[in-house]
Amino acid sequence: MGIKLYEEPKLEKPILLATWPGIGRIGIIAIDYLRKAIKAEEFGQIEPWDFFYPKKVSIRAGQLEDLKFPSSKFYFTRTDKKDLVLFIGEEQPTGGGYANGGKAYQLANLVLDVAQKFDCQRVYTSGAAVAPIHHTARPGVWAVPNTKRLIDEVKEYDNTIIMSEIEGREGQGNISGLNGLLLGVAKRRGLDAVCLLGEIPFYLQSPVPLSRPIVYPKASKSVLEVLSQILEIRIDLSGLDDSAHRVEEKIEELYKQIPSQIKSGLEKLKHVSRAKELGPITKEEMKDFKEHFDEYFKGFYESGGRRFE
Amino acid sequence: MNTLRDFMKVEGGDLNKEQVKFTSQHRFQSPALVVGWSEDIGRLGPKVIDLLNKKLGCEEFYQIEPAGFFPFDGVAVEGNVAQFPESRFYCSQKHDLVIFKSALPRYEWHKFLNSVLDVAGRCKVKEIYTVGGIASLIAHTDPRRITTVVNRPKLKEMLREYGLETDMNYETPPGGAPTLSSYLLWVAKRRNIPGANLWGEVPFYLAALEDPRAWKRALGFFDERFSLGISLEELDEEVERQTEKIERARIRDPEVDEYIGKLERAGKLTWNDSEKLVKKIEEFLRS
Numbered sequence: 001m002g003i004k005l006y007e008e009p010k011l012e013k014p015i016l017l018a019t020w021p022g023i024g025r026i027g028i029i030a031i032d033y034l035r036k037a038i039k040a041e042e043f044g045q046i047e048p049w050d051f052f053y054p055k056k057v058s059i060r061a062g063q064l065e066d067l068k069f070p071s072s073k074f075y076f077t078r079t080d081k082k083d084l085v086l087f088i089g090e091e092q093p094t095g096g097g098y099a100n101g102g103k104a105y106q107l108a109n110l111v112l113d114v115a116q117k118f119d120c121q122r123v124y125t126s127g128a129a130v131a132p133i134h135h136t137a138r139p140g141v142w143a144v145p146n147t148k149r150l151i152d153e154v155k156e157y158d159n160t161i162i163m164s165e166i167e168g169r170e171g172q173g174n175i176s177g178l179n180g181l182l183l184g185v186a187k188r189r190g191l192d193a194v195c196l197l198g199e200i201p202f203y204l205q206s207p208v209p210l211s212r213p214i215v216y217p218k219a220s221k222s223v224l225e226v227l228s229q230i231l232e233i234r235i236d237l238s239g240l241d242d243s244a245h246r247v248e249e250k251i252e253e254l255y256k257q258i259p260s261q262i263k264s265g266l267e268k269l270k271h272v273s274r275a276k277e278l279g280p281i282t283k284e285e286m287k288d289f290k291e292h293f294d295e296y297f298k299g300f301y302e303s304g305g306r307r308f309e
Numbered sequence: 310m311n312t313l314r315d316f317m318k319v320e321g322g323d324l325n326k327e328q329v330k331f332t333s334q335h336r337f338q339s340p341a342l343v344v345g346w347s348e349d350i351g352r353l354g355p356k357v358i359d360l361l362n363k364k365l366g367c368e369e370f371y372q373i374e375p376a377g378f379f380p381f382d383g384v385a386v387e388g389n390v391a392q393f394p395e396s397r398f399y400c401s402q403k404h405d406l407v408i409f410k411s412a413l414p415r416y417e418w419h420k421f422l423n424s425v426l427d428v429a430g431r432c433k434v435k436e437i438y439t440v441g442g443i444a445s446l447i448a449h450t451d452p453r454r455i456t457t458v459v460n461r462p463k464l465k466e467m468l469r470e471y472g473l474e475t476d477m478n479y480e481t482p483p484g485g486a487p488t489l490s491s492y493l494l495w496v497a498k499r500r501n502i503p504g505a506n507l508w509g510e511v512p513f514y515l516a517a518l519e520d521p522r523a524w525k526r527a528l529g530f531f532d533e534r535f536s537l538g539i540s541l542e543e544l545d546e547e548v549e550r551q552t553e554k555i556e557r558a559r560i561r562d563p564e565v566d567e568y569i570g571k572l573e574r575a576g577k578l579t580w581n582d583s584e585k586l587v588k589k590i591e592e593f594l595r596s
Binding site: 049050053054055056057058059060061062063064066067 | 417418419420459460462465474475476477478479480481486487491492494495498506
């Protein structure tokens with residue numbers, strides 16, 4: 001079980017930005033977009049075989065050429081203000097359930113081993129917050145730190161809320177998968193960490209097959225806006241606008257097909273400016289709407305609907 | 310020449326004593342390792358292994374402990390008997406051959422395959438063969454081809470001389486996953502051990518049943534490759550018995566005859582017709 005570093009860049013108290021895929025691929029789209037924007041260089045990886053099964057074999061003229069595994073790669077860059085280490089995991093390990101059990105914990109520890117080797121002082125992860133918002137709304141970002149000391153700081157970020165500001169939550173919640181677990185493992189090591197969760201409308205959290213996941217780049221953009229503030233860097237987000245626009249067109253295509261009764265319920269959400277105002281619809285209505293939307297999603301895909309990419 | 314008792318004396322060796330259970334003592338020169346998995350299309354892998362063991366009088370000498378590789382949430386019952394996953398090594402000292410038969414592990418494939426190759430390494434195995442079935446759109450009366458995938462170009466040339474197909478092109482399709490045999494070949498390549506996957510054709514309607522003609526073809530290859538001198542007569546009888554049974558099914562059911570006839574003329578069946586043929590043959594041969 002190993003870490004393989006191709007080089008050891010000299011970095012000064014870098015910030016680690018780590019992510020694995022989850023609902024809407026919000027975090028991974030955000031961090032991967034950032035990686036390309038800041039031209040971060042790959043400098044290492046976690047060897048996959050103890051965490052993942054191979055996903056593809058290539059045979060050419062009777063000879064085994066390669067076996068491909070999901071990647072878990074490290075990148076670095078130095079910006080004007082801060083040095084950064086990025087970690088992007090192509091998949092979450094499934095041993096013992098989805099991102100559950102010993103494998104996820106081992107992987108989280110390996111990521112933090114690398115971070116601490118470079119004297120990393122702060123960790124950010126990113127994922128999705130399933131929220132009662134409309135898809136035409138600008139998604140907010142839920143910020144969850146792993147220590148009370150950071151609450152005041154994260155409240156200062158633009159377009160960000162903390163769990164206790166969300167109606168009915170009383171500061172409670174759950175971040176599933178490694179984007180959440182890494183915060184806990186960092187806490188155990190005394191390392192400050194924050195998870196930035198981009199909001200996705202609850203009805204888009206559909207039961208589509210994993211091979212055809214819904215993507216929600218609009219929320220990735222919200223996450224990146226917060227990150228650019230934290231990292232004090234300017235990022236051209238127009239590329240994300242384009243993908244967000246394409247996805248929204250497809251959502252609208254689907255939205256047109258849902259019954260007016262459901263649609264009028266969801267329309268109430270258009271008047272909600274922040275997820276913390278649950279007001280217009282009840283939890284029962286949300287459940288009902290989601291079930292209806294799930295049915296439409298299934299039908300959409302079964303009839304050969306294009307991917308939400 | 311090394312003995313298995315020597316394996317356990319080696320300090321800091323690759324062999325994980327917790328995973329590999331020592332049971333007796335044998336000697337090897339530079340053997341080949343033949344690997345088959347207990348669940349296989351046409352029962353090709355397990356049957357070839359069982360036949361090699363029986364015909365060569367192989368002895369069991371090693372087993373991999375199942376903990377960590379298999380679920381322990383109960384036992385499967387097959388043929389009214391409770392089963393337990395087994396991963397056993399056998400050998401024929403006379404023929405300098407090591408054989409490994411195992412249930413397909415559920416977890417920790419990489420660790421499991423390395424345990425297999427640790428034993429292979431200690432036995433100074435010079436080449437590895439996996440044997441398994443691949444469902445094919447052929448009739449049971451057609452000859453069986455064996456397609457091979459190698460991890461060294463040199464092996465390919467050698468295997469071609471035995472009449473094996475050596476020019477396969479393949480990429481895992483979306484949603485699919487590589488087999489454990491491909492994975493073993495890849496791990497062997499990384500450990501510098503030459504190896505080949507042997508994929509024996511099995512008519513798709515015999516995939517869940519038995520295919521003695523495919524067993525014979527694969528066993529014939531090993532016989533020739535390692536000069537084993539084993540008799541394949543009993544397999545001829547099994548082939549004949551099965552062919553007769555299927556002939557009776559063809560006489561009794563014109564649809565079965567039509568579908569198989571089409572395959573014999575290298576024709577194609579629709580998905581529905583293929584499914585019907587599978588169902589009818591399975592019902593007939595199991596009754």
